[in-house]
Amino acid sequence: MGKPVVYGAEYSVYVRIVRLVLEEKGVGYELVPVDIFAADGIPGWYFEHQPFGRIPAFEHDGFRLHETGAIARYVDEAFDGPALQPVEARPRARMNQIAGMLDAYAYKAMVWDVAVERLEKTPPDEAEIANGLRQARTALQALSSLKAEGPWLLGTDLTLADLHAAPIIGYFVKVAEGRKLLAEFADIWDWYARIAQRASFAKTERQGEETSVRQKALW
Template identity: 75%
Template sequence: MGKPIVYGAEYSVYVRIVRLVLAEKGIDYELVPVDVFAAEGIPAWYFEHHPFGRIPAFCYDGFRLFETNAIARYIDEAFDGPALQPADARGRARMGQIIGMLDAYGYRAMVWDVAVERLEKAEPDSALIAGGLAQAETVLKVLTSLKAEGSWLLGEQLTLADLHAAPIIAYFVKVSEGQDLLARFADIQDWYARIVARPTFARTEKVG
């Protein structure tokens, strides 16, 4: 059947989420580069894998998926390796809540409005950054309130919630404002230090 194929770019937060899930499950895979920001545009062939031209997309044994959450859950359920979803309904609901919150309220603010704006714009928009930081503060407050006792967000089991949150926060703390804000939330800062120390985190870091 061959190896699973992930389509996307190393710089993508959402591609990294899928790669982290595969790495934590111990699954070898192929990463096919797709740069959605390339000057020549998105390759025409890629729309067969993702009709909206976003990344990542996934294929295994002829089965194609797009949307990060669907891909991550499929990998966890279809392949051997440590379970990355809670066994109980409430735990799975909390996991879904955290992932949904990060997608809806965290990603845009933390990655684009703060980190990308600061790192990649010749003249960063200070108002946009300030708004992003305000939203990020709320996200971190809520994440703190939802975090269970234990090493990981849902307790002692590493789950898809951890693997979803880590790449978003990793991008956020590329800038000093992100580092300073994270430092105000000790529980989340300690959690982040633990996940950064995992070998899978280093293996999925963008090179260069």
């Protein structure tokens, strides 16, 4: 099989999720830069890959996908390497529940309402940050309640749930409020410290500082 292609940018939380999955599977890939914040707008050709103009998009031997969850599951199932999804129905459902919960309730609160607001805005909207932290607390409480015994979110094995959560929480802890809140959840704090030490996490860190925090966080 040919080398897969990921369309997107290093600053993207969701592009990073896909790249983490590829790294954990040991799959070589090409990252084709797509700057959705370019002065001239999103490149016209990109809408053939993602009709809504968001990132990431993915292509493998002529097969195109968009939507991060679908891409992550395809990579896990189409390539050799360690399995990143449980076989049994209940833990697989839990994995999907965690990813869906993070998308629906954690991403905006942690990334936009707290981290971007604190790091990007002058002056920041303190009410927005406070609201984001309240939502983030609820999300962390839910994540803690769903976490199984063991080093990873589902227990002994690293899964797509871990790789989905890591970039979102990784952005949240860029600010002091995020670190302080995460420290209240010792199990999630320890989990994050563990996943942040993985080679895949280091390899997918954004290179350089030329992109604004707001750009890094959007997708």
